[in-house]
Amino acid sequence: MQGTVEDVDVPSASDVLRRCRELVRPALVDAVGRLHPWTGEMAAYSLGWSDTAGTPEPGGSEGKGVRQALALLGAEAVGADAACAVPGAVAVELVHTFSLLHDDVMDADTLRRRRPAVWKAYGTGPAVLAGDALLARAVTGLAETPGHHAAAVRRLCDALNDLVAGQAEDLRFEHRPWDGPGAVGPEEYRSMAEGKTGALLGCALALGAVLGGAPEPTVAALDRAGRHLGLAFQAVDDILGIWGDPATTGKPVHADLHRGKKTHPVLAALAGGSRAARELGTLLASARPTDAAAAERVASLVEEAGGRAATRGEARRHLDAARDALRATPLTRTAARELDVLFAGLADRVM
Amino acid sequence: MQGTVEDVDVPSASDVLRRCRELVRPALVDAVGRLHPWTGEMAAYSLGWSDTAGTPEPGGSEGKGVRQALALLGAEAVGADAACAVPGAVAVELVHTFSLLHDDVMDADTLRRRRPAVWKAYGTGPAVLAGDALLARAVTGLAETPGHHAAAVRRLCDALNDLVAGQAEDLRFEHRPWDGPGAVGPEEYRSMAEGKTGALLGCALALGAVLGGAPEPTVAALDRAGRHLGLAFQAVDDILGIWGDPATTGKPVHADLHRGKKTHPVLAALAGGSRAARELGTLLASARPTDAAAAERVASLVEEAGGRAATRGEARRHLDAARDALRATPLTRTAARELDVLFAGLADRVM
Numbered sequence: 001m002q003g004t005v006e007d008v009d010v011p012s013a014s015d016v017l018r019r020c021r022e023l024v025r026p027a028l029v030d031a032v033g034r035l036h037p038w039t040g041e042m043a044a045y046s047l048g049w050s051d052t053a054g055t056p057e058p059g060g061s062e063g064k065g066v067r068q069a070l071a072l073l074g075a076e077a078v079g080a081d082a083a084c085a086v087p088g089a090v091a092v093e094l095v096h097t098f099s100l101l102h103d104d105v106m107d108a109d110t111l112r113r114r115r116p117a118v119w120k121a122y123g124t125g126p127a128v129l130a131g132d133a134l135l136a137r138a139v140t141g142l143a144e145t146p147g148h149h150a151a152a153v154r155r156l157c158d159a160l161n162d163l164v165a166g167q168a169e170d171l172r173f174e175h176r177p178w179d180g181p182g183a184v185g186p187e188e189y190r191s192m193a194e195g196k197t198g199a200l201l202g203c204a205l206a207l208g209a210v211l212g213g214a215p216e217p218t219v220a221a222l223d224r225a226g227r228h229l230g231l232a233f234q235a236v237d238d239i240l241g242i243w244g245d246p247a248t249t250g251k252p253v254h255a256d257l258h259r260g261k262k263t264h265p266v267l268a269a270l271a272g273g274s275r276a277a278r279e280l281g282t283l284l285a286s287a288r289p290t291d292a293a294a295a296e297r298v299a300s301l302v303e304e305a306g307g308r309a310a311t312r313g314e315a316r317r318h319l320d321a322a323r324d325a326l327r328a329t330p331l332t333r334t335a336a337r338e339l340d341v342l343f344a345g346l347a348d349r350v351m
Numbered sequence: 352m353q354g355t356v357e358d359v360d361v362p363s364a365s366d367v368l369r370r371c372r373e374l375v376r377p378a379l380v381d382a383v384g385r386l387h388p389w390t391g392e393m394a395a396y397s398l399g400w401s402d403t404a405g406t407p408e409p410g411g412s413e414g415k416g417v418r419q420a421l422a423l424l425g426a427e428a429v430g431a432d433a434a435c436a437v438p439g440a441v442a443v444e445l446v447h448t449f450s451l452l453h454d455d456v457m458d459a460d461t462l463r464r465r466r467p468a469v470w471k472a473y474g475t476g477p478a479v480l481a482g483d484a485l486l487a488r489a490v491t492g493l494a495e496t497p498g499h500h501a502a503a504v505r506r507l508c509d510a511l512n513d514l515v516a517g518q519a520e521d522l523r524f525e526h527r528p529w530d531g532p533g534a535v536g537p538e539e540y541r542s543m544a545e546g547k548t549g550a551l552l553g554c555a556l557a558l559g560a561v562l563g564g565a566p567e568p569t570v571a572a573l574d575r576a577g578r579h580l581g582l583a584f585q586a587v588d589d590i591l592g593i594w595g596d597p598a599t600t601g602k603p604v605h606a607d608l609h610r611g612k613k614t615h616p617v618l619a620a621l622a623g624g625s626r627a628a629r630e631l632g633t634l635l636a637s638a639r640p641t642d643a644a645a646a647e648r649v650a651s652l653v654e655e656a657g658g659r660a661a662t663r664g665e666a667r668r669h670l671d672a673a674r675d676a677l678r679a680t681p682l683t684r685t686a687a688r689e690l691d692v693l694f695a696g697l698a699d700r701v702m
Contacts, residue, residue, distance in 0.1 A: 034512075036519040102483060106476035125457035125522065128479050132453060133515045135483070139490050140508035143501070150494070150501055157491035161385075164484045168387040171476065 013345025074208020088207030159203035166195020198230025269307030364696025425559020439558030517546020549581025620658030
């Protein structure tokens, strides 16, 4: 039946995500169960499965599982059964969890999905250890997968290196001036965001295709689509980091402004050259907006100088590029439509 | 000529280590050069190649490179050329460096090889990031090695999981009582030490053998030898952590006592049941020895209760077991003798 009647039986993005989470869940539970019990407890907390006492908290703070869904859809899109991509889905989900744990330590972010970050709940050392355990387990699971493991492990490793380099760039950007010769240029921002966010989304799709036995050009196209999706995703995240509702984002209001992060809306606003851009430049050069009123003023100026609109445009362009990459690739119809729904749903958060 | 004249042309342990460092150095420099420049700088500092300004510091604070040497000797011992094991040597050396970086964060150790630990010199977040970068690069390098990469990657992954689990145990032990039903038993201590120290030494030897094309029983025997060597090594380290000269160890005096670490000498002393053991138990139960006089008193009681001698015996037993594992395996004569010299040299530090 599927794919024979236009626009009828296409599930919603949340249906797609739920189906994929259910398919991956047993293997993800098994992987976490192989960790040392203490790091396993922190992993379960981080995944939103339990509270700090280890008591199950079903569903409450669980992530959407975008990366695991991309891995399964990557396999289905090349005509394979989703089951063959489960080890890839587990690996990218564990790597994502590792990166959240360590990034929260590095960024001193105290909240994650409306709960204390792992380092706040368990301490910095334990959070570092739990991240290490998740990373080791992610690579191990994939290395133990029979079949196409060599290419899959290399894909995961490449994404890991990109992810860490992107995080390094992001941290270094905080020490750079807002404008002048040392300012962060658009290409540098893009490279950071592609590493930090795009690499793992691209890897998720590519791993699904690799495990599904797809030829290299198809794998590369899916990787490209995922990287563009990641850039759209990061643009959306940057908008939410300034104007997002804490009740939805689970993070403090204006968090990125208080930390002086070099996000796309601010960089785009400063590049505008309008009166608001100049005032914004002066304000940011004088001091980091540490109180609510100062952050509010910065947010207004960024909007007035066109930063929010420019970032929305950036998100749309990369979303279009991601969809174009999918359309230019021979993929099975149902999975391609589900990917399209998923891609649109992710960018929809601010459009 | 080699191997024909008994006890003549056997090099010293430091000769063996130097030869291996020289063979591995170009590939290790290349691997560090592939990191993001900032994480690469931290890695070079951590490896003792440069100071915090990035200025070369040749030789001063460099590690002995035991793990890289074991990898090369593992290949030579199975009749292969050391060159084939270089990717394995680089991988274990990078994993070791990763673990030092993260362990120093978790243990709040401020000194490493007489210099500030990376987290002290660069900050906690950057040290976590540099460790992640080293770990990702270690696995990547091995995954990209042509030939036997699948088995090699799996070996490295297994060691990584053991290493992280061992570190988890070690941290958890700090919250356990010194005696009574919740005390750390000898088997638990051994399992922790084997994970924390033995797994990577075993992996180094095993990787050399795998990359050298050895059959599985030989690989397993070398892994076993390395694990016993690790247990001997950890026992020696525990002795040095209490009685070692800070000028030699590069760490503060009585460091392990101040931190309340559950080390072998203290556990063995407490298990003795003598008057000194009972006094030691009472002392440790009342408070952690935070000042120099209290730590000195604890160290004396540990010695009096037989803890130092018991740990020296433990080191000797595991060193013998390591050598037995080597002798029971068909290995090339020159490499087997060099391994024997190296093994003895490592335990010699306190014997």
